Amino acid sequence: xxxxxxxxxxILDLNKILKIIIPPDxxxxxxxxxxxxxxxxxxxxxxxxxxxxxxxxxxxxSSAERKYSRKIVDLNEAELFSFLSELKSANDxxxxxxxxxxxxxxxxxxSVLEILKMTARAPFxxxxxxxxxxxxxxxxxxxxxxIYMEV
Amino acid sequence: MKEDIVDILVIGAxxxxxxxxxxxxxxxxxxxxxxxxxxMNTNEYPSNFKNWQTIRDQQFNQSPNIRKRETDYPxxxxxxxxxxxxxxxxxxxxxxxSGHFPRMKPSDFSVKSLDGVGExxxxxxxxxxxxxxxxxxxxxxxxxxxxxxxPEHELPLPPxxxxxxxEVIGRGFNKLGWHWWPSDTAIISEDYDGRAKxxxxxxxxxxxxxxxKSSVDVAYWHxxxxxxxxxxxxxxxVREILVDEKDRAKGVIYYDENGVECRQFAEIVxxxxxxxxxxxxxxxxxxxxxxDGLSNRSxxxxxNLMFHPWGRVxxxxxxxxxxxLGPQGSCVLSHEFxxxxxxxxxxxxxxxxxxxxxxxxxxxxxxYKRGAxxxxxxHHESFQKYYGKQIQIEVCCEDLPEISNTVTLDPNLKxxxxxxxxxxxxxxxxxxxxMLNHGLEQARIALEAAGAKEIFSHGQVRESGWHxxxxxxxxxxxxxxxxNEWGQSHDVKNLFIIDGSVFVTSGAxxxxxxxxxxxxxxxxxxxxxxxxxxS
Numbered sequence: 001x002x003x004x005x006x007x008x009x010x011i012l013d014l015n016k017i018l019k020i021i022i023p024p025d026x027x028x029x030x031x032x033x034x035x036x037x038x039x040x041x042x043x044x045x046x047x048x049x050x051x052x053x054x055x056x057x058x059x060x061x062s063s064a065e066r067k068y069s070r071k072i073v074d075l076n077e078a079e080l081f082s083f084l085s086e087l088k089s090a091n092d093x094x095x096x097x098x099x100x101x102x103x104x105x106x107x108x109x110x111s112v113l114e115i116l117k118m119t120a121r122a123p124f125x126x127x128x129x130x131x132x133x134x135x136x137x138x139x140x141x142x143x144x145x146x147i148y149m150e151v
Numbered sequence: 152m153k154e155d156i157v158d159i160l161v162i163g164a165x166x167x168x169x170x171x172x173x174x175x176x177x178x179x180x181x182x183x184x185x186x187x188x189x190x191m192n193t194n195e196y197p198s199n200f201k202n203w204q205t206i207r208d209q210q211f212n213q214s215p216n217i218r219k220r221e222t223d224y225p226x227x228x229x230x231x232x233x234x235x236x237x238x239x240x241x242x243x244x245x246x247x248x249s250g251h252f253p254r255m256k257p258s259d260f261s262v263k264s265l266d267g268v269g270e271x272x273x274x275x276x277x278x279x280x281x282x283x284x285x286x287x288x289x290x291x292x293x294x295x296x297x298x299x300x301x302p303e304h305e306l307p308l309p310p311x312x313x314x315x316x317x318e319v320i321g322r323g324f325n326k327l328g329w330h331w332w333p334s335d336t337a338i339i340s341e342d343y344d345g346r347a348k349x350x351x352x353x354x355x356x357x358x359x360x361x362x363x364k365s366s367v368d369v370a371y372w373h374x375x376x377x378x379x380x381x382x383x384x385x386x387x388x389v390r391e392i393l394v395d396e397k398d399r400a401k402g403v404i405y406y407d408e409n410g411v412e413c414r415q416f417a418e419i420v421x422x423x424x425x426x427x428x429x430x431x432x433x434x435x436x437x438x439x440x441x442x443d444g445l446s447n448r449s450x451x452x453x454x455n456l457m458f459h460p461w462g463r464v465x466x467x468x469x470x471x472x473x474x475x476l477g478p479q480g481s482c483v484l485s486h487e488f489x490x491x492x493x494x495x496x497x498x499x500x501x502x503x504x505x506x507x508x509x510x511x512x513x514x515x516x517x518x519y520k521r522g523a524x525x526x527x528x529x530h531h532e533s534f535q536k537y538y539g540k541q542i543q544i545e546v547c548c549e550d551l552p553e554i555s556n557t558v559t560l561d562p563n564l565k566x567x568x569x570x571x572x573x574x575x576x577x578x579x580x581x582x583x584x585x586m587l588n589h590g591l592e593q594a595r596i597a598l599e600a601a602g603a604k605e606i607f608s609h610g611q612v613r614e615s616g617w618h619x620x621x622x623x624x625x626x627x628x629x630x631x632x633x634x635n636e637w638g639q640s641h642d643v644k645n646l647f648i649i650d651g652s653v654f655v656t657s658g659a660x661x662x663x664x665x666x667x668x669x670x671x672x673x674x675x676x677x678x679x680x681x682x683x684x685x686s
Binding site (some may be wrong): 020021022023025028030045081084085088099100103104106107108110113116118120121122123124125126127128129130131132133134135137138140141142144145146147148149150151 | 196198199200201202203204205209256257258260261264265275276295297299300301302310312313314315317318321322324325328330331332333349350351352353354360361473476477486487489490511512514515516519524526527528530531534535538
């Protein structure tokens with residue numbers, strides 16, 4: 001597959017958009033989505049999306065210039081949030097697809113999972129501990145007796 | 152063209168095939184199984200990797216139309232309210248199933264007599280009872296004896312851990328006075344039969360790296376292949392079954408791993424490709440003797456397709472339940488609404504299947520789609536509201552046979568060998584919709600009683616076609632069914648069908664244990680009547 005990479009301007013635009021989608025949480029120390037190597041993630045797992053995203057970034061840029069007479073990188077966060085929200089409400093399906101991929105990348109990123117105290121490793125081979133649960137809670141069910149229909 | 156002959160040829164290496172071959176191998180005859188997929192390598196399952204959630208959604212996606220492995224075939228689902236979920240490989244659908252393993256109940260076999268709908272099975276729960284028990288031992292099934300919603304049965308292993316979430320939802324059910332019970336589960340809770348016990352990897356439904364989930368590659372096939380006369384060939388896709396002028400199956404034409412067209416002759420042919428694959432092969436097996444497809448003189452091949460109409464209700468709790476940990480599809484179930492109560496406005500009933508909370512990516516993505524986990528500054532708080540704090544109740548409704556719900560052959564779509572692909576036409580009936588709505592409401596009530604603070608319902612879930620049944624059904628009347636009470640084709644006496652396609656009705660439980668019990672039962676009929684069965 002011929003993967004078209006992003007140019008430097010597009011990377012700047014994309015990072016700005018990613019930070020709007022998931023901003024950093026300074027209190028918890030969570031990174032923004034611009035800090036999670038998103039491009040590497042889609043190159044590895046969703047390479048088909050790169051060309052579509054590249055086209056979308058061009059379209060978003062043109063739209064921003066028409067509306068604000070400025071480039072995406074020159075918009076402040078409130079302006080960009082409002083602008084992207086408008087696009088999203090207008091059913092910009094690629095923006096929705098982008099959001100879903102950002103979420104997918106973010107919630108598998110080592111640093112995010114570690115800060116959130118989630119399993120930041122492959123499930124195998126360590127697995128997880130789960131409490132067995134109290135089977136005495138079934139006493140009322142047993143007391144009630146048979147409920148299946150005999151034929 | 153290569154030619155060969157065996158005593159018994161089995162098409163497909165999934166749940167039913169594995170059980171039947173295990174049983175038939177005691178005959179000491181030559182048994183060959185042809186499987187279109189590969190052996191699975193547990194080192195390649197998603198749970199070996201940090202990015203397991205992405206890998207699960209791609210190479211291990213439940214939909215063959217998304218997964219698109221070379222070993223898959225496409226399915227046209229444009230005219231269906233439910234999308235098919237399956238897997239092609241040694242183990243079949245059990246590679247991706249959750250191992251939720253409840254048996255069908257006695258009433259499930261007599262719905263016509265009891266409720267005046269569907270058809271009665273020509274066999275009963277009692278017929279299958281010893282085969283259920285044998286299969287539980289063979290597979291390694293965990294559970295708790297004494298469930299008052301099913302005839303009493305022993306289980307070889309204690310139940311899997313239900314966790315805090317199991318206690319919380321159990322208290323909710325108790326508050327309502329409803330039935331609930333730890334699910335019978337085809338996951339080994341203790342070391343068993345040379346396999347190591349479950350360590351709660353969580354994503355069972357993308358393959359078990361531990362080998363604790365009883366997919367039939369680990370539970371059956373390794374043992375089957377140690378028996379004399381049993382052979383399994385992978386990457387062999389059957390195109391059609393051949394018949395002679397005496398209406399006897401002669402063998403099959405298949406494509407081998409190199410794409411070479413081969414013929415395999417056999418004394419007995421057994422089809423085990425489940426509710427979509429089986430009618431596909433039969434309909435593709437047209438000849439001058441069977442112009443409408445093999446074993447289709449009744450016209451019933453591909454008709455009466457049943458899934459289980461499916462709903463999903465997610466409850467979010469304030470406290471951390473660690474609900475995302477543990478075998479994903481199995482925890483506890485409620486059969487409070489399983490049997491018919493006409494006051495509910497529909498016939499038959501459903502299971503409330505309590506499953507674990509979702510992993511982080513699903514929490515975020517599903518939450519985004521319904522507006523609960525948004526962009527921007529609210530994002531982090533919203534996400535953490537749900538993670539590890541959700542209990543999900545799935546509503547598994549009994550589907551009744553409808554002649555208009557079908558598997559046919561698509562006139563244009565083909566697999567990589569040029570074999571016509573199946574087309575699914577399926578709509579929920581009015582009865583199913585009423586049942587589903589009732590189930591969604593009762594699940595909401597249960598979650599409320601358990602203390603959920605936020606509840607979200609969703610159904611009919613489109614991506615829920617795990618259970619494919621009814622398309623070559625069993626019956627005593629050759630005009631109204633495809634196989635007899637022994638799984639033997641009415642039209643072709645040395646052809647047997649042993650998978651979910653022979654189901655007469657669907658019950659309201661995951662079908663694998665019943666499919667395997669049927670496979671053991673049918674293979675017993677073949678064994679015990681081998682000298683007279685063709686007369």
